Amino acid sequence: MRTRLLVGTLLLATAAIVAFFIPAAFALDDAERAAHEAELQREAADAAALLGERYESVRGVGPDGGVDQDGDDETDEDGGEDDETDRPVPAGADEDHLFGLYDADGRLVLGVGPPGADDPVRSALRGRSATARVGDLRVAAVPLAGGGAVRAAEPASEADVRTRAAILRLASAALLVLLAGSVAAWLLARRLTRPLRDVGRSATRLGGGDFTATAPTTGIAEIDEVASALNTSATRIGAMVARERRLTADTSHQLRTPLAGLRVALETELAHPRPDPTAVLTEALGAVERMEGTVDALTDLARDEEVGAPIALDEVVAAAAERWRPFLRAQDRPLHVEAASQATVSARVAALDTILDVLLDNALHHGLGAVTLAAEAAGGSARVVVADEGRCPLADDRLFARRSSSAGRTGIGLHLARSLADAEAGRLRLVDQDPTTFQLVLATVPGGG
Known part of the structure; x- marks a missing residue:
């Protein structure tokens, strides 16, 4: 992805630079040409100011002044240019610029130039400054106040060299812009791909079962939305898996006692068969039904699929006593039941x-x-007390802490019981360590007892 972003950005930057560079190059060529022509006209005007008085002194003079008595220009042997030893050069002008003074008839009087007036000079003699390319020269001509004209010329290659230099500078600037764009594109691609890699690593950890994996925020709204969705999914999946794990551990814990009772009943029947062979089968079927009910109840409680309803607390207590009396009797331990509260509470029976x-x-x-x-009922609440004559070695806070399911019979059931009490808007606590006394407090339904 980083390569695609980088290449795409570079192509876009290159297209933008090319789209700007080509018209800019033409505009720069025109601007350089105009600047050169203006400079040449300025030099021609300076030469006109310099040569104005000299033109008056040589007007009508013979061969010594540059014009013979017949009015013909004196020329060099190569056919047209005066000796450069007499050419005028204004201050500040380039040494390779050529200047010539023409009289009103278009004849070369002083300096260097063609013997007769060319197009720029003829325009100047008509009172208009002119610029044109003549052969390998760029020529500018300006009129003199007293008649005549001054012609200035420079090699066309000089202007071309300046234009090429200006275009080269423009191309260098374009390359610098392209380089800066490349660096910016690389930094942008890195800034975009790094958080995506982080999100990918978090997704990989989540797929591997690490539901604590979170994708960091980046400040990029779109990527942060993806990271937030991934983090939310991780939290929900982690909670769901943790709930299912707790359900498995709680179900295993709650099934141990009925399974043990079923085993004892079957072993007892094998050791001492009763006259009615269906009795043990009836007891076994009842135990299986209780286990099925336990599994269904725990599943419903774990998934919150059941809503509490008003129930008679005494009936729930009496049913629990009937379930556990045989187990206690098997250990010669009495069970004292006091269920006369006549309280009605809103809770789930399971x-x-x-x-x-x-x-x-x-x-x-x-x-x-x-x-x-x-x-027992007291005011707007009902209390269920479960006590024995032993001593609890652990305080309330440690007793209800959930521990590993590998810790034998401890650390799961009491934590489950407190969690269920909290879910039913009740409170379960150890009120006395010696003798061990637990108390479950529930709110009663108004008018229910």
Whole structure:
């Protein structure tokens, strides 16, 4: 891309320079020609002022004055130019400029020039200054006040050399502009391609699973829009993947207890078969249904596909007690239930079931003695208390911190329970470490109890 930008910019700059250079060269040629002619006319006018008095002194004089008694000009042996030892040169004029003084009849009187008047001299004799190219000379002629004319000539090659020098300067300036354009194009291409490479690297990292990859801002609106869209996509995809990972870990954690119960029931039935063989199948089917419900509930909770509705808190507490009483009884641990709050709360049943399952599972595996499950209403809120007779070694802030799923049975369930409580506009906290006492506070529905 950098090469294409650079080549495109250079082609555009070259086309612009050529489009400007050609007419500028013609205009410069015309300007140089006009300047040379003006300079030559000025020198001719200076020569006219210098030769005016001399013309009066030689008018009508014989051979010694440059005009013979017959009125013919004296010429050199080569047929037309006077001896240069007598040519007048105004101050400031170039040494190779030729000046000639002509009388009113168009004859050369002094200086260097053709014996007879040429077109510029004839125009000057008629009272008009004139400039023209005659052979290899550029000629200018100006009239004299008392009659006659002064002719100034310079080699045409001199003007051509000046014109070529001016065009060469113009071409040099064009090359400098092209060089500056090349540098600017290179810097622009670099400024444009570098952020695009950064965006590309960020996209590659995102494709490789690094959702923390972000494309930097560049100050270029179009590229920043692409970078912003990529960063937004990375954030959303990262959140989605993290949610799915949490769902996997939470589901695995919540399925451990029902799977363990199902295994115990099957092993017990194998060791001590009951007269009714369908009893264990019924229990197993119920366990499978509870696991399916757990998976569906966690999936809905993770994707926020369910909206809370008014539910009777006592019924949720009683259902949780029925689910966990067999597990506690298997360890000879009593479960005391106090569910007479008559409170109605707005929450998702799956969320409350999962919170209570986590707290009761924690009491089963990490607590001691009897377990208490109580629901009570107080003012505009309802409280659910889960307590046992053991001691919790961790404070509230560390207890609910999410840890790796490889850390056994700790670090996932309680964090999940607190997250669900927060999602239901409730609050779950450890109110006492000894004995271990958890409290879930929920807002009640007005008029519901």
